[in-house]
Amino acid sequence: MLRQTYANWEMLIRGDGAGRDTEFVIDSFNDPRITYKRLPRRLYGSPQEQWAVGSTDALNDALDAAKGDYLAHLDDDDELLPIHLETLMQLLRNGNFDFVWARAHRETDRGWVIFGEPPDVTQLQQRNLMVHCAVMYDRRKFGDLRYDTEGTEPADWRMWKKIAAAGARLGFSDQIVAVHYAETPHKQRPQLKFPHALANLIQERGGLSRVARTALQRGVTREGPRTLLRALRHLSGMLRSHSLGANAPTREWPSARPGDDTVKVNVGSGVQHRLGPGWKNLDILHGADIRADVRKGLPLDDASVDFIYSEHFVEHLSLEEGKVYFGECHRVLRRGGVVRTATIDLPYVLERYAQDWSDQTWVRDYDFETASEMLNATFSLWGHKFIYDEETLKRSLATGGFQVIERCHLGRSRHAELVNLETRPESRLILEGVKI
Numbered sequence: 001m002l003r004q005t006y007a008n009w010e011m012l013i014r015g016d017g018a019g020r021d022t023e024f025v026i027d028s029f030n031d032p033r034i035t036y037k038r039l040p041r042r043l044y045g046s047p048q049e050q051w052a053v054g055s056t057d058a059l060n061d062a063l064d065a066a067k068g069d070y071l072a073h074l075d076d077d078d079e080l081l082p083i084h085l086e087t088l089m090q091l092l093r094n095g096n097f098d099f100v101w102a103r104a105h106r107e108t109d110r111g112w113v114i115f116g117e118p119p120d121v122t123q124l125q126q127r128n129l130m131v132h133c134a135v136m137y138d139r140r141k142f143g144d145l146r147y148d149t150e151g152t153e154p155a156d157w158r159m160w161k162k163i164a165a166a167g168a169r170l171g172f173s174d175q176i177v178a179v180h181y182a183e184t185p186h187k188q189r190p191q192l193k194f195p196h197a198l199a200n201l202i203q204e205r206g207g208l209s210r211v212a213r214t215a216l217q218r219g220v221t222r223e224g225p226r227t228l229l230r231a232l233r234h235l236s237g238m239l240r241s242h243s244l245g246a247n248a249p250t251r252e253w254p255s256a257r258p259g260d261d262t263v264k265v266n267v268g269s270g271v272q273h274r275l276g277p278g279w280k281n282l283d284i285l286h287g288a289d290i291r292a293d294v295r296k297g298l299p300l301d302d303a304s305v306d307f308i309y310s311e312h313f314v315e316h317l318s319l320e321e322g323k324v325y326f327g328e329c330h331r332v333l334r335r336g337g338v339v340r341t342a343t344i345d346l347p348y349v350l351e352r353y354a355q356d357w358s359d360q361t362w363v364r365d366y367d368f369e370t371a372s373e374m375l376n377a378t379f380s381l382w383g384h385k386f387i388y389d390e391e392t393l394k395r396s397l398a399t400g401g402f403q404v405i406e407r408c409h410l411g412r413s414r415h416a417e418l419v420n421l422e423t424r425p426e427s428r429l430i431l432e433g434v435k436i
Contacts, residue, residue, distance in 0.1 A: 001074065002029065002420060006086040009033060012065055014058035017041020021361045021425035028410040037061065053155045056147040063146060071139045073156075078133040079179040087175050088136035097171030099137040099163050101130040104178040115180070119170035128157040131180040137163060263305045264417060267294060268313030273423060275309070295321050300332040307417050308333065311342040311427055318385045319396070326400025326433070333435040339402070340418045342410075345429035346389040349378050361425050393431055402433030 001011050013036045015022050026036045042057055044050035055075065063071070070089055074080055084102075091100045103116035117129040135156075142163050147155045164170065266274065269281035269288065282290040282298075292299045295317070308329050314322050329339040352360055357371035368374045379387060388396075394405050408430045411420045418432070 001034075001080060002031070003082045004080070004085045005082050006089060009085060010066070010068055011035070012062040013037070014039055014062050016055065016058045019359045019361050019364075020356075021359075024428075025410055025425050028412060030409070030412070035065075037065075048152050049150075051154075052152050053147070053149055056149045056155045059155075060146045060149070063143065066139060066143065069138065069140060070136050071143065072136045073132050075132055077181050078131075079181075080133060081177050081179065083175065084134075084177040085136075087173055087177050091171050091173050092136060092138065095171045097169045098141050099135075099160075099168035100171035100173065101135045102173040102175050102177040104131045104134040104180045105176060106131060106180045107182040109182065114176065116172075118172045121164055121170070124161060124164055128154065128160070130160070131178065132156045133178040133180055135160070137168065142166060142168065262307070262417070264307040264309070265290070265298075265300070265305055267308060267310040268316070273311060275421065279309075294325050294328065297324075298328040298332050302331055303334045305332045306334055306337050307415070308337070308339040309342075309418060309421055310340075311422055312344070312424060314341055314343050314393075315384050315387055316382075319392075322386065322396050323399045326397050326402065328400075329433075330401035330435055335435055337435045338415055338418065338432055339397075339435075340408070340413065340421070340430065340432045341393065341397075342422050342424075342427035342430045343393070344378065344387050344426055346387045348428045349375065349387065388429060390429060390431070393429060397431060397433040400433075401435070403436055404434040406432050406434075408432055 001009070011034045013026060013034065015036065015038045017040060018038060023036060023038065026034060039058055039061060042054075044054070059073065070092060072080075072085065072088065088100050088102060091097060091102075101116060103114050106113050106115035115131060116134060117123070120129065123129060145159065145162050145166070148158050149155075151158070262278070264275075264279045266279045266281045267283075269275065269283050270285065274281045280289045282288055282292055282294075284291065284293050290299060314325065317325055326339070333339065353371045353375045357363070357374050358368070360374075363374060366377065368377065378384070390407060397405050406414075410422050410425070410427060410430065413419050413432065415432075422430070
C-alpha cells in the first residue's frame with residue numbers, strides 16, 4: 001500500500017486474534033492513513049470452514065468503518081502492485097462501472113499463472129473469475145453488503161455474486177495489479193512441528209519446491225521414518241555441494257537499471273528473502289547472484305558498493321565473525337555508503353520471557369510449552385551463534401570502522417533504497433552504519 005502511485009487512501013487493518021507483533025509493525029509505519037483494530041480470534045469447526053470464511057468477521061468490521069468512495073481488499077498473504085489503486089479507480093470512474101477487477105499473478109501448486117477473466121454473469125455464478133486482491137467497487141452503491149460469516153463456499157465469491165445480483169455494472173482490465181500467493185485450504189496442521197520446520201529449512205537451503213515441501217510436511221507424519229530419511233539425505237546432499245571457501249559469483253551480476261550505477265547487496269538472502277531488481281543477492285547457497293562465505297570475506301572490490309542490507313543474518317555469526325563482517329562491509333562501501341542490519345533484539349526476547357512469552361508471531365509454528373523452551377530456541381536453533389542488544393551491535397559496527405551509527409524503526413530509513421525491506425516482525429533491532 002505504501003508504494004501505491006495513488007496516495008489518497010485510507011487503510012483499515014483488522015487483526016483476527018493477531019499478536020502484539022502485528023501492532024508493533026503497523027505502528028512503525030507512522031502513517032495517519034493507516035488504522036488498526038485487534039479483534040478476538042475466531043474459532044472454526046473445520047479447516048474447510050476456516051478457509052472459506054476465515055476473514056469475514058474482520059472484513060465486515062472494516063467495512064462498517066470505511067469512509068472512502070471505493071473499496072478494495074488486501075489479505076495478509078497477498079500483495080498489491082503499485083498501480084493497483086490508480087488502475088482500478090480510473091476504470092471505475094472513466095468506464096462508468098460500479099464493480100471492476102483486473103488480472104493478478106497467482107501462485108498454484110503447478111507454478112505461477114496469470115489469473116482473472118472478463119465479466120460474465122453466468123460464468124460468475126459457476127466459478128470465481130477473480131482473486132480477492134484484484135477487485136474494487138463503489139461503496140456508495142454496495143457498501144451495505146457484507147461477507148457471509150458461515151458456509152463452505154468461498155466468502156469472497158459469494159460477495160461478488162451478491163454485487164452482480166444487485167445490478168452492478170461490471171468492468172475488467174487486462175492489467176496485472178496484484179500478486180496472489182498459494183493457499184492450502186484443506187490441509188490440516190501437521191501433527192508434528194519437526195517435519196514442518198525441517199521442510200522449511202530445506203526450502204530455505206534452496207532445493208525444495210512448494211509441492212515437495214507440502215509432501216514432506218504430510219509424509220513424515222503419515223509414512224514414518226522413510227520420508228524423513230529421504231529428506232535428510234536431500235538436505236545433506238545440498239550442504240555437501242556448497243564449497244564454503246569459494247568466494248566467487250555463481251553467475252554474472254545482474255545489470256543495474258539503465259542510468260543507475262548504484263550497487264546494492266543483500267547479504268544472507270537465502271531463497272525466500274531475495275530482493276528484487278537492482279539488488280545483488282549474496283549467500284552461501286546455490287542460486288545466489290554472488291555465492292560466498294562471508295566468514296572468509298566479501299568478494300567485492302574496495303569502495304565498490306553503495307548499500308549493504310541483511311535481515312536475520314548477523315546472529316548466525318559468532319561475535320568475532322560479526323566484527324570481521326562489519327569490517328568487510330566498511331571496506332567495500334563507498335564514502336557515504338550504508339550498511340543496514342536487521343536482527344533479533346535481546347532485550348525484547350528477555351521481556352517476552354518475563355511476560356507473555358507466547359505472544360510472538362514466530363512461536364506459533366512450534367510446540368513450545370514453556371518460556372524456557374522459547375528462550376533456548378532463540379539462542380540455539382537455526383544455527384544462531386550470538387543474539388545482540390543495541391550496545392553490542394553498535395560496538396561491532398564501530399570496531400568495523402563505522403563512526404555514524406543510527407537505530408531505525410522497522411521499514412523506516414533516511415535512505416529511500418532501504419525503506420520497507422524488512423519482512424519479519426522479529427526484526428526489532430535495526431541499525432544503520434554510514435561510512436564517512
